[in-house]
Every structure is written in C-alpha cells, then in structure tokens.
Amino acid sequence: GENVEQHPSTLSVQEGDSAVIKCTYSDSASNYFPWYKQELGKGPQLIIDIRSNVGEKKDQRIAVTLNKTAKHFSLHITETQPEDSAVYFCAANPGGSYIPTFGRGTSLIVHP
C-alpha cells in the first residue's frame, strides 16, 4: 500500500518568515495530494490540494509543489502569522482509490 513520509515533525518560525513542509510518497500511481490544517480541538481542514497533472498550485500565501518523478510534494507558507500555528497533514491518494494515506503531521509554531 501507499506510504507517506512527512518532515519535519516540528517547525518553529518567526512571524513573517516562510515555512516549508515536505512529504514523500511510495505509490507512483497516486494522483491526488491534499493538505490539511488541524487546529487544537478541531477536525482537519482542507487548505489546498494538487492533482498529478499539475506541478504547482497557489492560493494567497499558500502554495503546493509536486514532483512526480521524485515522488515528493511540499507545502509552502509565506509571510507566516501566529494564526498559522497548527498541525499540518499531507496525504496521497493511491491510484484507483479515493482514500488518502496521511503523513504523521507537522506541528508548525509561529512566534509573534
């Protein structure tokens, strides 16, 4: 089955800095890669996703890049704000399946 590795497990930045979270996946047939943000006491919230026919996608301060050859994808957050502090999960949908396999999560801490 699919295996998703996510790094780092913890990321601490100063407000205004950029943050990058990286994930790798094992199944070359995976074609859908969502990113979720989970705040304390809440459920994961879909913040951005990318499909395998696209190399990059942006939404305001958030961007995701995908390298299918290397089987890795990354989340980039620019101009970080304290409200960006949360746990971020990457996921990959194995080919033919609509069920994502999740990474273990990255705890992002943005210091004011």
Place this chain on the structure above:
Amino acid sequence: DSGVTQTPKHLITATGQRVTLRCSPRSGDLSVYWYQQSLDQGLQFLIQYYNGEERAKGNILERFSAQQFPDLHSELNLSSLELGDSALYFCASSVGAGDEQYFGPGTRLTVT
C-alpha cells in the same frame, strides 16, 4: 465550520462497553468516511460509505462496525472497548466518492 456535525463531542466509558458515534454529512454530500486519530498511529482510515453502501474498508477492527442510513447520516459502533480504543474519531464527507473530504469536529473517546 465544515458543515459536518458529530455527536457526542466527548465520551467516557469503561472497558468492555459499547458506544455509538454519530455523524451528519454536509448537505448534499453522499459519501461519509470514518477515521481514528491517536498519538501513536496518526490519522487512520476506518471505513467509507457512499449513498448507503459500504465503498471501502481500511484498518477497521472486527469489534467496530458502521452504517449509513437513508437520510445519509452515519453511525460508527464500537464494542468490547479496550483501553487502546481511546482516540479521536473523525467523520468526513464528500459530494462523491472521490471528491474533496470535509472533516467534522470529532468525538473524543476515553476508555477507562
């Protein structure tokens, strides 16, 4: 607010007992997913229903079962509870079987 509702928010019960968790999907969504989130296992997919029918099964124990009713709400039944079943249980919904998933706020289960 994702539009997915889950009840109860918290549940404390003893080993050997049985509990039922309830999920109402977003209006118009036909697919419901159940996930378990624990500190050591991360976010694990349990089971998916689409328009009342079981669509996919993950790492769901035989002691656990689920169903989706004609009004599309879903229930997850956990029986013969063990201490290790203590976790957050999330429900997610999507329009179709392969669309973006939206998570509910979760039910925190504590087995004592």
